[in-house]
Amino acid sequence: MEFVYDLAVVTHLLGMAAVVGGYVAARPVVSELMVWGARAQLITGLILAGLASGLDSLGKEPDTTKLAVKLVIAIAVAGFAEVGRADAKRGKKVDWMTDAAGGLAIVNVLVAVLWN
Numbered sequence: 001m002e003f004v005y006d007l008a009v010v011t012h013l014l015g016m017a018a019v020v021g022g023y024v025a026a027r028p029v030v031s032e033l034m035v036w037g038a039r040a041q042l043i044t045g046l047i048l049a050g051l052a053s054g055l056d057s058l059g060k061e062p063d064t065t066k067l068a069v070k071l072v073i074a075i076a077v078a079g080f081a082e083v084g085r086a087d088a089k090r091g092k093k094v095d096w097m098t099d100a101a102g103g104l105a106i107v108n109v110l111v112a113v114l115w116n
């Protein structure tokens with residue numbers, strides 16, 4: 001099961017690269033890559049949290065407050081990215097929404113690494 005967990009961590013890191021890289025490469029527009037990265041973070045993050053809390057054999061003791069904060073931020077990232085992308089497709093430019101999604105994704109990287 002540890003391999004499955006590690007695989008989810010890899011996917012989580014690739015999703016992080018997609019959302020942050022997609023932001024930096026395409027701003028001020030929300031790219032398709034950024035939207036998929038934001039979706040991936042929600043799904044892989046929830047899988048990681050579920051496995052870490054549910055399986056004693058993994059030996060993890062996840063901080064539920066930290067995970068709750070990451071979840072709220074990730075929902076905001078996905079929301080801004082989805083709406084920003086839909087607007088971009090209709091030719092409407094809402095730059096602040098791109099920056100909100102990208103900025104909050106970077107905040108979540110900081111939370112992930114610095115919150116101990």
Ligand code: HEM
Pocket residue numbers: 009012013016019038041042044045046048049052062067068070071073074077104105106108109112113
């Ligand atoms: C934009 C959204 C997100 C970003 C950018 C992000 C980023 C990261 C990064 C960079 C790491 C690696 C940290 C390290 O190894 O020190 C990480 C780990 C982790 N994340 Fe996220 N995350 C996001 C959303 C979420 C969500 C929604 C959850 C679950 C509620 C979550 C749960 C976890 C867990 C459990 C780990 C630990 C993996 C391990 O065992 O090392 N993440 N995240």
